[in-house]
Amino acid sequence: IGVVISPWNFPVAIPTGGIMTALISGNSVIFKPSSLSALTGRELCEIFWEAGVPKSVLQFIAARGSAVEEYIIRDPRVSFSVFTGSETTAYRILSARPDLLISAETGGKDGTIVTNLSDKDQAIKNILHSAFSNSGQKCSATSLLVVEEGLYNDPAFKENLKDAAESIKVGSPWELGNKLSVLSDLPGGALKTAVEEKDGWLVPPVFQGDNPYMLRPAIKWDVERGSFFHMTELFGPVLSVMKARDLKEAADIVNETGYGLTAGLESLDEREWEYFRDNLKAGNLYINRVTTGAIVLRQPFGGMRKSCVGLGRKAGTYNYVAQFTEIEENGSPERGDIYDEFSADLAAALGLSEKELRSISAGYILSTQRYFSKPADPMKVRGEDNEFRYLPVKEVVVRYYNKEPFKDLAMIILAVRSLGIKLTVSTEEDSVLSINGINVVHESENAFYRRFDDLGVRFRYLSLSSVKDEAYKAIYSKGGYFASKKVLLEGRFELLNYLLEQTVSTSYHRYGNLGNRK
Numbered sequence: 009i010g011v012v013i014s015p016w017n018f019p020v021a022i023p024t025g026g027i028m029t030a031l032i033s034g035n036s037v038i039f040k041p042s043s044l045s046a047l048t049g050r051e052l053c054e055i056f057w058e059a060g061v062p063k064s065v066l067q068f069i070a071a072r073g074s075a076v077e078e079y080i081i082r083d084p085r086v087s088f089s090v091f092t093g094s095e096t097t098a099y100r101i102l103s104a105r106p107d108l109l110i111s112a113e114t115g116g117k118d119g120t121i122v123t124n125l126s127d128k129d130q131a132i133k134n135i136l137h138s139a140f141s142n143s144g145q146k147c148s149a150t151s152l153l154v155v156e157e158g159l160y161n162d163p164a165f166k167e168n169l170k171d172a173a174e175s176i177k178v179g180s181p182w183e184l185g186n187k188l189s190v191l192s193d194l195p196g197g198a199l200k201t202a203v204e205e206k207d208g209w210l211v212p213p214v215f216q217g218d219n220p221y222m223l224r225p226a227i228k229w230d231v232e233r234g235s236f237f238h239m240t241e242l243f244g245p246v247l248s249v250m251k252a253r254d255l256k257e258a259a260d261i262v263n264e265t266g267y268g269l270t271a272g273l274e275s276l277d278e279r280e281w282e283y284f285r286d287n288l289k290a291g292n293l294y295i296n297r298v299t300t301g302a303i304v305l306r307q308p309f310g311g312m313r314k315s316c317v318g319l320g321r322k323a324g325t326y327n328y329v330a331q332f333t334e335i336e337e338n339g340s341p342e343r344g345d346i347y348d349e350f351s352a353d354l355a356a357a358l359g360l361s362e363k364e365l366r367s368i369s370a371g372y373i374l375s376t377q378r379y380f381s382k383p384a385d386p387m388k389v390r391g392e393d394n395e396f397r398y399l400p401v402k403e404v405v406v407r408y409y410n411k412e413p414f415k416d417l418a419m420i421i422l423a424v425r426s427l428g429i430k431l432t433v434s435t436e437e438d439s440v441l442s443i444n445g446i447n448v449v450h451e452s453e454n455a456f457y458r459r460f461d462d463l464g465v466r467f468r469y470l471s472l473s474s475v476k477d478e479a480y481k482a483i484y485s486k487g488g489y490f491a492s493k494k495v496l497l498e499g500r501f502e503l504l505n506y507l508l509e510q511t512v513s514t515s516y517h518r519y520g521n522l523g524n525r526k
């Protein structure tokens with residue numbers, strides 16, 4: 009049984025994705041939409057039922073989130089949850105049920121960087137659409153604009169941005185000339201705090217016709233590093249603007265928020281494209297185009313760091329479905345011809361068969377080469393690259409307990425090494441485990457839990473039964489994640505535990521002109 013909890017801002021697309029994924033992978037679903045979109049959610053379920061999905065397989069519930077957490081999430085018959093919403097709510101769900109498998113997309117403080125080498129008019133056009141369409145009520149909306157110093161100090165750029173924002177028409181959605189309409193609810197929380205700020209506005213927050221639900225675009229200028237407007241997600245039409253000395257500092261400013269959902273770059277210099285691709289920590293990167301409107305398969309959607317809770321598998325990919333299945337192996341996977349020569353030392357240290365470990369290593373290396381080593385662009389849209397790629401995590405820390413199977417530990421070690429990732433084995437204080445060439449640390453449970461502070465590390469247990477209740481509470485209080493499903497020989501699935509997914513979408517045409525490509 010899976011619980012699908014969806015937001016109001018995409019009241020059909022997001023819940024349909026969650027419900028379909030859970031049903032296709034063989035599960036039944038309890039669907040709870042946002043209170044603001046309960047009627048739309050009910051109508052969606054009517055369509056599923058009319059199409060033949062039994063009501064016993066897809067059940068609709070209209071309730072407050074707190075009631076779902078207390079009475080449904082806590083029920084041990086629930087195996088997983090698909091959630092889209094705030095990080096606060098995601099952690100509250102895990103607080104109610106620490107051992108729950110959750111796939112959560114949790115918003116972001118999404119930044120767009122504009123360099124001196126950008127097309128200034130195109131940049132302003134893309135920024136305004138990214139920041140203010142849907143009244144900024146999108147998790148992918150640009151809410152942080154970082155401008156390189158030379159352009160930031162250009163009075164013409166500042167005036168054009170101001171004039172364009174003030175020219176956006178706001179009013180009734182029935183008048184088709186209006187780009188913005190009402191907010192979903194009265195401004196509250198961080199958005200309320202933002203619009204009550206009095207000073208520093210390039211375009212101050214104003215309510216159209218004194219309608220408290222209809223907020224016009226607002227731009228906060230000269231935002232300080234580390235301030236509220238820099239670090240806080242504002243779910244509304246409010247854009248924070250900051251200055252950076254160069255592209256490196258701009259990337260640091262965006263990464264400092266801790267979020268990692270979308271990020272944009274406006275630049276005509278391909279060297280800056282490469283730096284952006286290599287250094288921005290976000291699930292969806294966009295170059296010379298808007299940061300919203302991701303399309304399934306073309307730009308599979310999902311974040312990293314504080315913008316996701318769970319493995320971070322992207323909606324719109326094959327891996328997304330696999331996380332809601334229990335995979336069993338009944339044979340040996342395909343092996344390659346190349347293996348990690350370290351497998352001989354590993355076999356000697358653990359008392360295992362060298363031949364078997366070489367075979368296991370060859371399987372993981374083949375999977376690395378076949379599935380994970382090169383980016384893919386399945387759609388091949390003319391004028392736009394859409395690369396889907398896998399990024400290795402910074403480090404993998406494996407927690408090993410005495411008497412657990414050495415073979416499972418060896419499999420994890422060989423899997424991580426096939427991806428070239430730094431590896432640490434954390435084991436009990438009284439353990440005698442020692443492996444030449446592997447960093448083995450003997451430490452207490454609490455010392456191991458202190459490692460959870462580093463969100464760049466992926467933690468791995470050998471099995472679900474090894475995980476203590478305190479471990480769940482410790483890691484989810486920090487927003488981290490660990491893998492604990494059975495170790496698999498098939499690298500196509502085992503290696504996903506140590507990889508992040510990223511989409512890079514680059515509009516390389518210039519107003520329809522494709523130019524000369526390498």
